[in-house]
Amino acid sequence: MPLPVFAMMACTFCIGTAESVIAGILPSIARDVGVSFTAVGTLISVYALTVVLAGPLVTAATIRLRLRRAVLMPALMGVFVLGNVQAALAPGFGWLTAGRVVSALAHSTLIAAFVAAAREMAPADRRAAWGAKVTLGIGLSSVAGVPVGTLIGDAHGWRSTFWALAASSLAATLLLMRCTVPEAPAAAPRRPEAAGPGRRTPALPWPVLLVALVITLGTAGVFTLYTYASPYLTQTVGFAPRTVTVLLLLFGLGGIVGNTVGGRAADRLPYAAVPVTLGTAAAGLLLLALPPGDRWAVAGLFCLLGAAYFASIPALNSSIVAAAGASSPTMALTVNNSAFCVGIALGSWLGGLLLADGHPLPSVAAAGAALAGAALLLSLARPDRRRAVRTAAAAPAPADAGRSTAATR
Known part of the structure; x- marks a missing residue:
């Protein structure tokens, strides 16, 4: 792995850890600060909401300022x-x-810039795979970052977790500053007549919004179940509480494998990558909604679900890059990152709503399967899908994507 890509992956690892580590140190914060568990839980929601709403604004500002990557990346990491x-x-x-x-203000634009830079540095037939190397930091954060952050908080207090995050993020930033990350190529001039006389070209083409909707529905499908994985695995399947930790680790490990395989598949089979990964996730959720049989078969399905979800990320990244074309790729990729966050929030909300209304725990898996199935059908219904995804595999990365946002979770 080239050193610049490794440095960007290390930064993404820190960002992913910061996003989710609150869940592990929640009781410690509640006791020390004197607020309820519910109040501390809003720290996760506030972070996600800031990513969704502020991401496009930060991206737009960096585009207007035309900041070089050598300035943009360290500044936002700061x-x-x-x-x-x-x-x-x-x-x-x-x-x-x-x-x-x-x-959270820096989250969306940073990850986007990292993925865009990695795609531009890659050989023409490895763009999705190199972008996936950067987003691998997200998967590693769930497997290693969050557990280690929780252990630090349990041993030395929740403040030490944030100090550790700050220190590791600073170290990753210093490593990044020692690397040479190429600048984005100059943007091609846009023809004002392309939209027709008296009309403005929309900032986000319809295909981009369609891909964003696919991302939202697919992510919501997985997180409808994943948010409530612990009660599902203990109360429905019958695993011991201690075993749940191992199963969550398997989900993360499956995600790491899926992220790597998905990146290669998005390069080699761009037309098939999105429906195959979404279809696998939908099938896994549907099987998990059935009465549980062998417990270890359920464990295997849970691991498969993690692999399918993380494999879909590089495929969807390439898809939205293609859909953006030359109109506004940077803002489109910001929407891509926001769509993942909206999907997580939507899935968590829907699962909670079903359980609050008295539905059994398997119903959250069934609802998740329905959402993932809808995402699959929508991805297949795109009339421009074959042309757009092939364009992403063959064409150079968007000119302005590196100044700000490129996909990802």
Whole structure:
């Protein structure tokens, strides 16, 4: 792996850890700050909401400023480090929330810029695979970052978790600054007459919004079940609570394998990658909604679900890059990242709603299968899909994508 790609993956690992580590140190924060578990849980929602709403604004600002990558990436990582330092020093819950918001401001644009840069550095037939190497940091954060952050918080207090995040993020930033990341190629001039006389070209073409909807539905399908994996695995399947930790680890390990395989598949079989990964996720969720048989078969399906979800990410990244064309690829890729966050929130909300209404736990898997199935059908219904995905595999990366946002979770 080239050193610049490794440095960007390390930064993404820190970002992914910061996004989810609150779940592991939630009780410690609640006791120390004197708020309820529910209030601390909003720190995750606030982070995600900031990513969704602020991501396009930060991206638009960096495009207007025409910041070089050598300036943009370290500067935004500095903002991310600052947010974690503020959280570590927070005298109260309000300051802690503000620190989370500061960290989240850099999230979308940073990951996007990393993926865009990796795609541009890659050989023509390896763009999705190199982009997947960067997003591998997200999968590694769920397997290693969040558990280690939780252990640090349990041993030394929740503030130490944020100090560790700040220190590791600073180290990754310094490594990144020692690397040479190529600048994005100059943007091709746009023809004002392309939209027709008296009409403005829309900032986001319809195909981009369609791919974003596919991402939202597919992600929501997986997280409808994953959010409530612990009660599902213990109460429905009959696993011991200690075993759940191992199964969640298997989900993450499956995600790492899926991310790698999915990147290669998106390069070699771009037309098939999205429906195959979404179809596998939908089938896995449907089987998990059936009465559980052998417990270890369920464990295998759970691992397969993680692999299918993470394999879909590089395929969908390539799909939205192709759908954006030359109109507004950077903003389209920001929407891509926001769509993943919206999907996570939607899935968690739907699963909670079903359980609150008294539906059994397998119903969350059935609902997830329906959402993933809808995403599959929508991806197959795109009339421009074959042309767009082939274009992503053959054409150079978008000119302005590196200045800001490129896909990903």
